[in-house]
């Protein structure tokens with residue numbers, strides 16, 4: 001790894017330790033050229049398996065982009081989207097899985113999105129739960145109504 005200060009192409013590891021939760025390793029590095037020190041972190045890269053069979057690293061920005069589309073025209077600001085992205089990333093990280101199905105990502109989005117905006121939630125759910133008819137929407141809307149008025 002190159003030095004972030006002087007771009008020297010090599011660095012030396014002077015200390016290496018696990019984070020408290022054991023989910024990452026941090027390395028303290030020193031640059032032999034300029035002598036400055038910096039820290040790197042190694043974590044498992046969680047991969048998303050898409051329906052096409054392709055896998056790609058989990059990226060919070062992709063989650064946010066997908067939800068932003070579902071939120072078009074809705075009173076949802078960028079801060080709320082960022083917070084939702086963070087919640088989904090935490091949920092995915094908490095699974096500890098090295099590979100997650102893209103469908104599982106969609107399901108992880110549904111809960112926080114329902115809290116954020118019900119119309120955007122319905123749009124999103126119609127895709128991820130594969131709504132095939134008006135009945136599917138009706139059931140989901142009834143479930144939302146039931147949640148709002150528990151009697």
Ligand SMILES: [Zn+2]
Nearest residue numbers: 003006031034
């Ligand atoms: Zn350097």
